[in-house]
Amino acid sequence: MSTHTFKPSLPPPVMSVGAMGWMRAHLFSNWFNSALTLLALYLVWITIPPIISWALINADWVGDNRDSCTSGGACWVFIKVRLSQFFYGFYPEELRWRVNLTVILAIVGAAPLFIKAMPRKLRYGAAYLLIYPVLAYWLLHGGILGMTLVETSKWGGLMLTLVIAVVGIAGAMPLGILLALGRRSDMPVVRVICVTFIEFWRGVPLITVLFMSSVMLPLFLPEEVNIDKLLRALIAVTLFEAAYVAEVVRGGMQAIPKGQYEAAGAMGLGYWRMMGLVILPQALKLVIPGIVNTFIALFKDTSLVIIIGLFDLFNSIHQATVDPAWLGFATEGYVFAALMFWIFCFSMSRYSMYLERKLDTGHKR
Amino acid sequence: MHTDPPKADAPRGSLLTDPKARAWTFQILSILVVIGVGWYLFHNTQQNLANRGITSGFAFLDNSAGFGILQSLIDYTERDSYGRVFVIGLLNTLLVSVLGIFFATVLGFLLGVARLSPNWLINKLATVYIETFRNIPPLLQIFFWYFAVLRAMPSPRQSYSFGDALFVNIRGVYLPAPEAAGGLVPFFVSLALVVVAWVVLARWARRRQEATGVRFPVIWANLALLLAVPLLVSLVFGKPFTWSLPELKGFNFVGGLAVIPELVAITFALSIYTAAFIAETVRSGILAVSHGQTEAARSLGLRPGLILRLVIIPQAMRVIIPPLTSQYLNLVKNSSLAAAIGYPDLVSLFAGTVLNQTGQAIETIAITMSVYLAISLSISLLMNWYNKRIALVER
Numbered sequence: 026m027s028t029h030t031f032k033p034s035l036p037p038p039v040m041s042v043g044a045m046g047w048m049r050a051h052l053f054s055n056w057f058n059s060a061l062t063l064l065a066l067y068l069v070w071i072t073i074p075p076i077i078s079w080a081l082i083n084a085d086w087v088g089d090n091r092d093s094c095t096s097g098g099a100c101w102v103f104i105k106v107r108l109s110q111f112f113y114g115f116y117p118e119e120l121r122w123r124v125n126l127t128v129i130l131a132i133v134g135a136a137p138l139f140i141k142a143m144p145r146k147l148r149y150g151a152a153y154l155l156i157y158p159v160l161a162y163w164l165l166h167g168g169i170l171g172m173t174l175v176e177t178s179k180w181g182g183l184m185l186t187l188v189i190a191v192v193g194i195a196g197a198m199p200l201g202i203l204l205a206l207g208r209r210s211d212m213p214v215v216r217v218i219c220v221t222f223i224e225f226w227r228g229v230p231l232i233t234v235l236f237m238s239s240v241m242l243p244l245f246l247p248e249e250v251n252i253d254k255l256l257r258a259l260i261a262v263t264l265f266e267a268a269y270v271a272e273v274v275r276g277g278m279q280a281i282p283k284g285q286y287e288a289a290g291a292m293g294l295g296y297w298r299m300m301g302l303v304i305l306p307q308a309l310k311l312v313i314p315g316i317v318n319t320f321i322a323l324f325k326d327t328s329l330v331i332i333i334g335l336f337d338l339f340n341s342i343h344q345a346t347v348d349p350a351w352l353g354f355a356t357e358g359y360v361f362a363a364l365m366f367w368i369f370c371f372s373m374s375r376y377s378m379y380l381e382r383k384l385d386t387g388h389k390r
Numbered sequence: 391m392h393t394d395p396p397k398a399d400a401p402r403g404s405l406l407t408d409p410k411a412r413a414w415t416f417q418i419l420s421i422l423v424v425i426g427v428g429w430y431l432f433h434n435t436q437q438n439l440a441n442r443g444i445t446s447g448f449a450f451l452d453n454s455a456g457f458g459i460l461q462s463l464i465d466y467t468e469r470d471s472y473g474r475v476f477v478i479g480l481l482n483t484l485l486v487s488v489l490g491i492f493f494a495t496v497l498g499f500l501l502g503v504a505r506l507s508p509n510w511l512i513n514k515l516a517t518v519y520i521e522t523f524r525n526i527p528p529l530l531q532i533f534f535w536y537f538a539v540l541r542a543m544p545s546p547r548q549s550y551s552f553g554d555a556l557f558v559n560i561r562g563v564y565l566p567a568p569e570a571a572g573g574l575v576p577f578f579v580s581l582a583l584v585v586v587a588w589v590v591l592a593r594w595a596r597r598r599q600e601a602t603g604v605r606f607p608v609i610w611a612n613l614a615l616l617l618a619v620p621l622l623v624s625l626v627f628g629k630p631f632t633w634s635l636p637e638l639k640g641f642n643f644v645g646g647l648a649v650i651p652e653l654v655a656i657t658f659a660l661s662i663y664t665a666a667f668i669a670e671t672v673r674s675g676i677l678a679v680s681h682g683q684t685e686a687a688r689s690l691g692l693r694p695g696l697i698l699r700l701v702i703i704p705q706a707m708r709v710i711i712p713p714l715t716s717q718y719l720n721l722v723k724n725s726s727l728a729a730a731i732g733y734p735d736l737v738s739l740f741a742g743t744v745l746n747q748t749g750q751a752i753e754t755i756a757i758t759m760s761v762y763l764a765i766s767l768s769i770s771l772l773m774n775w776y777n778k779r780i781a782l783v784e785r
Contacts, residue, residue, distance in 0.1 A: 061509050065512055228763040229762045230723035240745065331529070359534040359537070
């Protein structure tokens, strides 16, 4: 008696597995998608190869003046020659180690805050926030304790961009939190003042605020007070950004359930303790991604200081492109500027997305 | 704070711990501080203005401006007043904003849908676009289009031409312009009639559907009306427009519509930049409609197109519209960046040239800021009203 034997299963059709299957599912699932794919392939074909050949294959990399740029592709020599100016502006060359040291200190100092097992993180963070700005000012500006003075008019490039962005957000945070508290306050007068302040700054473009800081601030202050151009920009940026931070923080405070307020009240906590110990720690944790996004916007907005004649990263590059010795390389300059801004903004936005995932723990009911 | 006030006859602590008294003190103090700071600034300003011999006030608006303007939507000569310059600046700002909003919306919605496409290539291309352009400052993009692209265009004689109707050169973009002809009035009357017909048709179709359940192809009917009626009218009454084509005469183009490169650069940059944000808004709006809605609609027997139109889009729009308006507001505010490349918008004309000529810093900046404030506040009021209207009515 013969036993029944199963035939081995047939392999799946070639068209539904492997590369072919994937392409059928993701690129050519119906006639419309196929047409779209072909159109997109055509678009890629007419844009990407010329860009690659311009930026990489035909580009000039070596040399130190414009005569080295003969191949017809991008002239990266221009960027290479001017690189130190794009980073430091007119900061005296022999003192640039001070800028480097400031950046290194910032990174080394902040690194422990990102270590999970670090004990007494809060205390360390507070000390860092108190000590570092003083140290950074002393290193960058000097003029006291044996450091040579470097006028802010000599600051420039990426360094100035970072100074404006970091000081802007550091100043805007406390002010923004206070404004958010004021906007949620029970006292009508305080609420009206805060709402007016926030809506005013949020309603006008930063460019007019910078204009105002450069032409109106000198009118507002007594004649003998002469404020440095950079400081004026910093004040403008801080006030402007504080309004945006306030709205982000308010969003976080609104997301805290009312039970938390009531529980804190039932424990006998006063207003400041309730806010400082119960509400704000939870609210701020919720809005960290929002604050990072505000910071990204601020970082992009620093490019506007070109309007009041500060030489930030973008303005130094723009000035270099109109330099008669390097005329005609505007594209290279702008592409480089775009790349620099893109690297910073993109990595920050990825970080913010990572935080969003990591912090997404509480208040899910 | 959230506690009930103690009963009147209950024994009270000292005034220092009475929440009511503290609130009052605090509020009076803050009013005093605001008034004090205001007075201090006002006092300083008065003194500074007196020292510099500037008379404040808005009388300067009637003075003659005496400078030329690159682009104005209304008639302007150098003898016109600063007040008229203000209007020109405002109109130019609105022009850029409207153009930018239109293109950014179209591009943004396309990209947002592309970002959700099951087609891998389309999806990735949209992602690359969004991640690239929203992380580059808008000012940089404006400069790129203006200095690196449009300033590198050839002279008028070597212009790039597209079908002999559209020309691009260093002086800008030249487009064919419609010119009024005999049939213009009947044409517009017919357009108005078409709109009226749309409204009537939509109401009739809805009533019929509610009564009988039979759907009427409103969209196709509307399209047919829009195409057929004006066409018939222009056949009867003659052409509504003739097209005036730009033509090279000597060293420059005449005829057609000349668009200055500044306007092109800023419209391009703002549309491309804002479209990236709008695309993300659209994507999150569509994703916010839960999949159960699609399944429920399908189980009712709706076709895919109808599911999209009747179920997904109305619910997605509710999520999309508030952030979309804030993107529009951002675009209007970003249009002030035009000042950096010399496009004659409100900021560059009024807070720039007029301020420099008259020295009336406070007045010009105050007027400029109030215009932006007025735009922002009115749009957000409109938005709040709209939000209330479409918000889900829950039990």
